[in-house]
Amino acid sequence: MIFGRRKSEDDTVVDMLAAVIRRDISFGVLRPDQKLKIDALRQSYGGSNHSMRETLRMLSAEGLVEATSQRGFRVTSATEDDLRDILLMRLETERLGLRRSLAAGDVAWESRVVAALHALTRAEAQVQDTPDDVTALAWDEACRALAEALISACGSPRLIEMADKFYGQSRRFRLALLREGRVDFAGRRTRQDQLREAILARDEQTALRLLEEDIRADIGR
Structure with missing residues (x-):
């Protein structure tokens, strides 16, 4: 049997960060193809390096963010x-x-x-x-x-x-x-x-x- 795990404090932070960044992508505050740098995002939204990286991975799974060949992230295109x-x-x-x-x-x-x-x-x-x-x-x-x-x-x-x-x-x-x-x-x-x-x-x-x-x-x- 596979048991689910309880939501941790880190998970809650990631969910909150994802909601705000998701909103800003949707409203065009973060533009299509814009590079997303961890340090800059932390200054704007808070969170740790780990929580921000996990947030970007979550948004990547949703198709709103994508990883680049330089191991960074950017907002997905809107062509x-x-x-x-x-x-x-x-x-x-x-x-x-x-x-x-x-x-x-x-x-x-x-x-x-x-x-x-x-x-x-x-x-x-x-x-x-x-x-x-x-x-x-x-x-x-x-x-x-x-x-x-x-x-x-x-x-x-x-x-x-x-x-x-x-x-x-x-x-x-x-x-x-x-x-x-x-x-x-x-x-x-x-x-x-x-x-x-x-x-x-x-x-x-x-x-x-x-x-x-x-x-x-x-x-x-």
Whole structure:
């Protein structure tokens, strides 16, 4: 039997550092391809050499940071090719997850999806009324919560983990659209209402079409 270990103080520090650096990558404070030097990061974010290196390894596993040939780290690129590849992987993983969830999901799954849609509606109203970093982050988390809820009944923890990884990699593009005022909130609301009805009716064809439309709009494609 393999036993899990209890979370240590070092783990907590790494989680906190990762959350802040992840946010700054998403908002463009740390730019694509920017070199990430341990000493400079410690001055900005705190932590020890060990905890910062572990943080960068965690973010590397998420695809937000990558190791360089000089044994350093840099923020991953954000090119058109990157965007197309992330879109491909989001479409493949999230469509598969939703298809399986529609087949296996129970009333509790439907309730999670409906609740996530309601929370997103509230978050979208707030970010339109008061557009700042706080409401942007709340909106982004509500978007993620819906994506997670939609595939939560798929029966595959590995699929859920993979979908979440690629969803996280699309975060920079989604928040850039928000900052540039290019999010079509009216269109999103219409799709969300239609998606709710399709899921409750277990209309797979319509639900998958709406999901694809939403993913493409989510990152401007």
